[in-house]
Amino acid sequence: MLLNTITPAEAVNFVSSGQRVFFQGAAMTPNLLINALCQRHQDLKDVEIIQVHTEGVALYTQEPYNKSFHVNSCFVGSNVRGAVNGGNGDYIPIFLSEIHLLFRKNILPIDVAFIQVSPPDVHGYCSLGTSVDITLPAVETSKIVIAQINPNVPRTHGDGIIHLRDIDYAVEDTSSLGISGGVPISEIEARIGFHVANLIEDGATLQLGIGNIPNAVLDNLSNHKRLGIHTEMFSDGILPLVESGVITGEDKVVKKGKIVTCFAVGSQKLYDFVDDNPLVHFKEAAYTNDTAIIRRNPKVTAINSAIEIDLTGQICADTIGNRQYSGVGGQMDFIRGASLSKGGKPIFAMTAATAKGISKITPYLKEGAGVTTTRAHVHNVVTEYGTVDLFGKNLKQRAKALISIAHPDFKEELEREAFKRFGGI
The missing domain is CATH 3.40.1080.10 (Glutaconate Coenzyme A-transferase)
Incomplete structure (x- = not known):
């Protein structure tokens, strides 16, 4: 035809x-x-x-x-x-x-x-x-x-x-598909990947995106077992874990044994992997990102990023001040789905400071910044300096926890601002 x-x-x-x-x-x-x-x-x-x-x-x-x-x-x-x-x-x-x-x-x-x-x-x-x-x-x-x-x-x-x-x-048309190549993982990104990997349990269902921090996490999962994938997107980083038998999906409830996604971007090797591969199911985003579906899987571990986080835990992930940088995307879909999953862990992983030396942990979000994820939804936050869990913590406790994983150059200033706002931490 x-x-x-x-x-x-x-x-x-x-x-x-x-x-x-x-x-x-x-x-x-x-x-x-x-x-x-x-x-x-x-x-x-x-x-x-x-x-x-x-x-x-x-x-x-x-x-x-x-x-x-x-x-x-x-x-x-x-x-x-x-x-x-x-x-x-x-x-x-x-x-x-x-x-x-x-x-x-x-x-x-x-x-x-x-x-x-x-x-x-x-x-x-x-x-x-x-x-x-x-x-x-x-x-x-x-x-x-x-x-x-x-x-x-x-x-x-x-x-x-x-x-x-x-x-x-x-x-x-006979054009090649868009190829997304990676850059070497830095020492800082490797440390973040190590900290995040320590939060991931055997049998977890993972959501992660594209970029060096997700790849650094995947690099640290070679000794894990029975991991599954239910995500909005994935790239080449999962391929070695599929090949080595770390990713099997056998503990999943939704599409047991299958990798579930709505889009993928990466190398030609990735496109060859998904071609006519019944292991991978591409669904529309209304399915992959449905919180009610996400939460049915066990130990959903959602790994997302942030542009900045204030001392109360508010996450800005899509603007730099009033300048639109990316979008809301599926962050909240998976953060909420992970928090409602049995044994689930919503995680924010980011460097403590930008490449220009600006702290990503701030007293207040920049003027005009959007709140991508509310402080009530934020649990685990990871930088190269460690991991904290904000769930159940009051405002003073949150500030103290976040300052503990901030870049050392900014801790004193953050402590002063926390004292002014909360009367001590």
């Missing part, structure tokens, strides 16, 4: 001024279609782009294209950060678990969806590859679906399967 293909220039002619266009994201970003759409900028105006995180240069945020396109993003990656903070774009604060409601409840109805899929199998089914997340509800609700059909897209198991009849127009 074949679908007649057209050129990218022909495909993007189905977009009209004033419409809302969805872009699939991460490694599956359909840049061939996106760039072709940008070439039509002189014919279009007031086109709204709805997305999460995309890979690529995001021409639609740059001159002269941004006169025709306006990005309205549910997460802010580096390629759209300037537009969002510069007035040529906007950010929607929303949990990853609830973005599907914007489409399914017709709050932000989609006119055209740009996606990237594998070629169809003999039955006419294509795979959404490594980005099912909010793409599946976008495809189900969009008036028009335009797909890049690419043989480099892995056929993944789970819910990210759509039929050719769900695709209105298609273009052919």
